[in-house]
Amino acid sequence: MHGQIQAVDNPVDHMVTRKKTPMQSLRVPSLVAAVGLMVAVAGQHALAPAGDTAVLSVVPAGGATGVDPSQPVVIEFTAAMEMGMQQYAALHVGDVTGPVVPGTWTFSSDARRLTFTPAAPLTPQTRYTIHLGGGMLDASGNGVDFTSCASQFGGQWAIDSMMGGSMMGGGANMMGTGWQGADGTYGMVFLFTTA
Ligand SMILES: [Cu+2]
Numbered sequence: 563m564h565g566q567i568q569a570v571d572n573p574v575d576h577m578v579t580r581k582k583t584p585m586q587s588l589r590v591p592s593l594v595a596a597v598g599l600m601v602a603v604a605g606q607h608a609l610a611p612a613g614d615t616a617v618l619s620v621v622p623a624g625g626a627t628g629v630d631p632s633q634p635v636v637i638e639f640t641a642a643m644e645m646g647m648q649q650y651a652a653l654h655v656g657d658v659t660g661p662v663v664p665g666t667w668t669f670s671s672d673a674r675r676l677t678f679t680p681a682a683p684l685t686p687q688t689r690y691t692i693h694l695g696g697g698m699l700d701a702s703g704n705g706v707d708f709t710s711c712a713s714q715f716g717g718q719w720a721i722d723s724m725m726g727g728s729m730m731g732g733g734a735n736m737m738g739t740g741w742q743g744a745d746g747t748y749g750m751v752f753l754f755t756t757a
Pocket residue numbers: 652654658693736
């Protein structure tokens with residue numbers, strides 16, 4: 563799957579296009595649209611454009627260093643998220659193409675706070691990448707506005723070139739619906755390093 567879909571513009575353009583209407587922002591290759599249609603027909607999520615729900619906080623933030631390996635990874639949203647969206651969050655060792663850290667992502671009872679509990683403690687002095695799928699939906703079925711991630715929480719858009727190479731970690735496909743947003747990105751990544 564990786565590398566078959568070409569990025570159509572740069573991260574800055576994504577930040578602009580997200581604010582346009584769905585038709586105006588549909589600057590994705592027809593292949594992507596076709597895949598989205600197939601998935602919609604299959605009864606799963608179509609590529610929903612971002613609505614009003616945004617990311618409220620990311621801990622540890624992108625670029626953080628000296629992070630306590632026992633410190634939980636916590637993502638907060640401004641509104642409740644749709645059930646099951648935790649499947650579109652992952653923690654990778656190294657960059658976003660690295661192995662997925664085994665563990666469990668759990669939503670708070672109000673579905674606004676997502677916490678990762680690793681199966682084993684994180685490794686000291688190691689780089690990790692939090693990956694949030696661009697196709698995540700809120701409880702109203704709208705996409706999440708990730709722009710605050712880049713402007714406030716050290717996030718980077720997971721564009722196609724970043725996703726190149728094989729996605730490790732149990733064969734997880736992080737370029738399908740749920741992982742890919744309506745803007746064509748694969749969501750946000752946040753790199754941090756443990757103490
Ligand atoms: Cu990932």
